[in-house]
Amino acid sequence: MTLQVTNLSINHDAIEAVQDLTFSINEGELAAVIGANGAGKTTLLRALSGLKNPKSGSATWRDNSMIGKRPEDLVRMGILHVSDGKTVIPELTVKENLALGGLWRKDKTDVAKATTEVLELFPKLGQRLAQRADTLSGGERQMLAIGRCLVARPELLMLDEPSLGLAPIIIEQIFTALNDLRKRTGLTVLLVEQNAMSALEIADKGIIINLGKLVAQGAARDLINDPTLQAAYLGY
Amino acid sequence: MRLLSTFLIGVSSGSIYSLMALALVLVWRSTRVVNFAQAGQAIASTYLGYLVITHTNNYWLALPVAMVAGAVIGALADIALIRPLNRRIKSGPVLEIAPVIATLGLLGLIRSLVGMIWGGDLKQYRAPVSINGFTFGHTTIPFSRFNLLIVFTAIVVMVIFAFVFQRTGLGLALRAAAFQPEIARLAGVRVDLVRTIGWAIAGATGAIAGVLVTPSTSLSPNSLDLLLVLGFVSAVIGGLESLIGAVIGGLILGIGLALILEYVSTSLAFPAAFVVLILILIVKPAGLFGMKRGRDA
Amino acid sequence: MRKSRIKLALELIAIAIALFFLGNSVSDFRVYEGATVALYVIAICSIILLTGYSGQISLGHGALMAVGAYAAVLARYYWHTSGLLSLIIAVLAAALFGLFLGWAAARLRGPYLAGTTLALAVGLPSLANQFHFLGGEQGLNFDIGAPPKFLGSNFSTTKWYFWICSLAALIIFWLVYNLLHSRFGRQWQAMRSAPVSAAISGINIARSKVLAFTISSGVAGLAGALLVMTLNLVTPSAFPLSLSFAIVTGAVLAGITRLGGAVVGALIIVAIPDIADQIAIKAGGVERVSANLPGFITSLLLILTILFAPNGANIGKFMSLRKKKTS
Numbered sequence: 001m002t003l004q005v006t007n008l009s010i011n012h013d014a015i016e017a018v019q020d021l022t023f024s025i026n027e028g029e030l031a032a033v034i035g036a037n038g039a040g041k042t043t044l045l046r047a048l049s050g051l052k053n054p055k056s057g058s059a060t061w062r063d064n065s066m067i068g069k070r071p072e073d074l075v076r077m078g079i080l081h082v083s084d085g086k087t088v089i090p091e092l093t094v095k096e097n098l099a100l101g102g103l104w105r106k107d108k109t110d111v112a113k114a115t116t117e118v119l120e121l122f123p124k125l126g127q128r129l130a131q132r133a134d135t136l137s138g139g140e141r142q143m144l145a146i147g148r149c150l151v152a153r154p155e156l157l158m159l160d161e162p163s164l165g166l167a168p169i170i171i172e173q174i175f176t177a178l179n180d181l182r183k184r185t186g187l188t189v190l191l192v193e194q195n196a197m198s199a200l201e202i203a204d205k206g207i208i209i210n211l212g213k214l215v216a217q218g219a220a221r222d223l224i225n226d227p228t229l230q231a232a233y234l235g236y
Numbered sequence: 237m238r239l240l241s242t243f244l245i246g247v248s249s250g251s252i253y254s255l256m257a258l259a260l261v262l263v264w265r266s267t268r269v270v271n272f273a274q275a276g277q278a279i280a281s282t283y284l285g286y287l288v289i290t291h292t293n294n295y296w297l298a299l300p301v302a303m304v305a306g307a308v309i310g311a312l313a314d315i316a317l318i319r320p321l322n323r324r325i326k327s328g329p330v331l332e333i334a335p336v337i338a339t340l341g342l343l344g345l346i347r348s349l350v351g352m353i354w355g356g357d358l359k360q361y362r363a364p365v366s367i368n369g370f371t372f373g374h375t376t377i378p379f380s381r382f383n384l385l386i387v388f389t390a391i392v393v394m395v396i397f398a399f400v401f402q403r404t405g406l407g408l409a410l411r412a413a414a415f416q417p418e419i420a421r422l423a424g425v426r427v428d429l430v431r432t433i434g435w436a437i438a439g440a441t442g443a444i445a446g447v448l449v450t451p452s453t454s455l456s457p458n459s460l461d462l463l464l465v466l467g468f469v470s471a472v473i474g475g476l477e478s479l480i481g482a483v484i485g486g487l488i489l490g491i492g493l494a495l496i497l498e499y500v501s502t503s504l505a506f507p508a509a510f511v512v513l514i515l516i517l518i519v520k521p522a523g524l525f526g527m528k529r530g531r532d533a
Numbered sequence: 534m535r536k537s538r539i540k541l542a543l544e545l546i547a548i549a550i551a552l553f554f555l556g557n558s559v560s561d562f563r564v565y566e567g568a569t570v571a572l573y574v575i576a577i578c579s580i581i582l583l584t585g586y587s588g589q590i591s592l593g594h595g596a597l598m599a600v601g602a603y604a605a606v607l608a609r610y611y612w613h614t615s616g617l618l619s620l621i622i623a624v625l626a627a628a629l630f631g632l633f634l635g636w637a638a639a640r641l642r643g644p645y646l647a648g649t650t651l652a653l654a655v656g657l658p659s660l661a662n663q664f665h666f667l668g669g670e671q672g673l674n675f676d677i678g679a680p681p682k683f684l685g686s687n688f689s690t691t692k693w694y695f696w697i698c699s700l701a702a703l704i705i706f707w708l709v710y711n712l713l714h715s716r717f718g719r720q721w722q723a724m725r726s727a728p729v730s731a732a733i734s735g736i737n738i739a740r741s742k743v744l745a746f747t748i749s750s751g752v753a754g755l756a757g758a759l760l761v762m763t764l765n766l767v768t769p770s771a772f773p774l775s776l777s778f779a780i781v782t783g784a785v786l787a788g789i790t791r792l793g794g795a796v797v798g799a800l801i802i803v804a805i806p807d808i809a810d811q812i813a814i815k816a817g818g819v820e821r822v823s824a825n826l827p828g829f830i831t832s833l834l835l836i837l838t839i840l841f842a843p844n845g846a847n848i849g850k851f852m853s854l855r856k857k858k859t860s
Contacts, residue, residue, distance in 0.1 A: 272651065320840055324840060328843065330844065337785055337835060338839050342836065344829075344831060345833060348827075348829035351828070352825045462656075465648075465652045468652065472645070472648065503663030506656040510656055513649060517640065517649065
């Protein structure tokens with residue numbers, strides 16, 4: 001198990017947004033956490049990336065605890081997170097946003113190499129390097145946020161609703177790029193999505209939560225074909 | 237000639253306001269605190285510079301000593317006061333006023349310490365070059381060699397600022413931490429450390445302003461209060477968010493005040509500055525160079 | 534539960550009687566300090582009303598005190614108004630000034646307001662140096678007149694000032710207490726804790742803020758006039774930046790939302806120089822130390838309070854006439 005979450009409970013404001021959650025992901029897997037609005041998905045990711053302290057339980061990445069560490073320390077462990085909503089720094093240029101991701105790294109040659117690879121993966125970013133990030137479209141911002149993480153050579157990439165507000169064709173592009181990427185690099189991906197079908201189509205594993213509790217977990221293919229889940233959570 | 241000379245004097249005092257404004261903007265951007273203690277930090281640094289001058293009679297040694305002192309005091313202020321404050325106060329009726337109160341307390345604390353150590357009497361700081369105006373033919377203008385030095389030093393500082401902020405990783409981290417601290421954290425920036433560095437740079441900048449302004453006036457525990465206010469007005473003219481805005485705001489204020497002092501009345505300079513402040517805040521709340529973000533943020 | 538107005542009025546009358554006997558039994562110097570405490574209570578009430586309730590900060594209330602003080606002195610100096618009328622003029626002049634300032638201030642929040650009012654505190658009193666009719670650095674004499682004859686020939690001026698200040702403080706306290714429990718007080722609280730909901734529920738936020746600023750300024754103006762009355766003189770140096778800071782400190786020490794704490798805050802502010810003197814004498818009595826020790830202690834208290842007891846020093850609790858109920 002690469003990512004192991006055990007009995008994790010997290011408070012958000014006064015309510016327990018995640019309750020006693022246990023799941024795991026293997027090295028190189030793409031796992032999708034599926035659930036409706038308010039299911040506790042964002043709270044879960046914020047706790048896993050160090051933005052929030054959980055109430056109880058544990059989470060480990062390759063047997064190192066992720067709890068009680070600051071986001072900047074987790075980044076140095078190879079754990080990167082694209083938060084929901086504001087994903088890039090609008091006041092900085094595209095180039096600066098990318099550079100930010102590699103700022104902490106000592107190996108500047110590899111940062112340059114990783115940056116080149118990002119620009120190959122998302123050629124649109126290359127045309128907009130000198131523009132401020134707030135001139136980008138929603139899809140381009142999402143690409144930039146993922147690109148910033150890739151510059152840090154992540155081992156675990158956590159994405160919070162990358163499809164939010166994007167046109168289906170853009171979602172398709174981003175998901176395809178993600179899928180190619182992890183097949184090529186062995187990256188482990190934890191994807192949080194409301195858009196269940198698109199996410200499960202590329203995922204190896206699905207984790208379905210509702211009102212902070214685990215409903216089901218298993219191979220993505222099995223979940224898609226489970227009629228009760230389909231009716232209740234997958235929205236069709 | 238009179239107009240040109242007044243203009244130059246305005247540029248000279250304006251560049252000192254700009255430095256103070258830069259210090260305030262830097263701290264405001266990094267921690268959302270208008271640091272009223274900046275006057276205190278600068279006065280403590282300036283007194284340490286004074287100590288160097290009285291012992292070595294060397295202004296050029298006093299400046300770096302004051303800068304280092306300013307940086308250390310600035311970093312300490314952040315670590316010992318602002319960080320605990322942000323950890324402790326997250327809501328309640330004092331949330332908004334707490335940083336103001338805290339920096340005010342720090343201003344009083346530093347000022348009274350300075351008074352205890354050096355006393356309240358006025359000290360003179362000898363300028364390194366002549367403070368007598370240049371003479372052209374038979375006319376002597378108020379603008380002196382020392383004024384020229386002030387402008388030159390301010391330009392050097394601003395060029396360094398521009399270079400650090402636009403061309404270095406530290407500058408990128410400083411800007412990222414100022415604009416979106418959470419995203420900066422998620423990108424691996426040690427935001428707390430970067431903020432403390434911001435406070436340190438601001439402290440050093442304020443110290444330069446103190447050491448530059450003092451030879452033209454005199455030094456006492458509260459001799460930089462007015463500079464703090466003028467620096468704040470300059471920062472507000474520039475939008476409080478923008479470093480370039482702070483520089484231009486300082487110059488506008490400096491030149492404007494010089495013109496009023498020369499052509500209108502010496503008694504109107506302060507009311508004029510205050511009216512400008514109020515007008516800017518009402519008419520153009522985001523400042524002349526403000527970002528879209530409003531004053532409510 | 535809030536006290537009934539009558540009960541509070543009875544309490545204040547009891548305090549007045551207690552003060553009356555206290556004023557007769559202590560030295561003239563203590564009576565003078567008592568007058569100072571009373572006028573600080575008034576000034577701190579104005580900050581509590583403004584900051585604790587309407588959520589606006591002012592670092593420039595020293596300047597507003599100066600406006601009130603100069604208005605009272607000028608009225609008496611040039612038009613020979615009576616003592617009472619001079620004080621009323623002080624309130625009106627400061628309130629009018631506060632109305633203009635509040636109009637601008639209502640658009641500002643937090644640090645902008647703090648900086649703007651700070652600018653005022655630094656610059657306004659020094660204006661008096663620029664205009665001849667304001668008396669310059671020497672200032673103008675302010676003599677409110679001898680105590681009434683029926684009080685006896687050995688009734689000291691100091692005690693007379695103490696009476697005036699105490700009476701003014703009790704009246705202001707009663708008025709502000711009632712104001713804070715009126716519709717306006719509730720509006721201010723709603724506005725501070727939930728501005729958006731307050732606006733949605735029909736409160737005119739801007740007008741409500743300006744009103745708070747105006748009233749607070751008037752109250753501060755009264756404190757300023759009383760201050761120069763006890764000094765017999767108005768000068769720019771009576772209103773240093775440290776005065777503005779002192780009353781904000783008093784309000785923070787009191788607990789910015791506790792009106793009853795104003796007394797505690799004022800006592801601390803007035804007691805600090807005394808305590809500092811004692812310490813300085815023990816420490817060898819170096820002039821520059823004793824001159825700065827009060828400021829040092831005040832600032833340290835301010836920092837410690839905001840860090841460790843941001844809602845006010847607990848000593849204020851048992852004296853607090855108004856226990857804050859959040860529900």
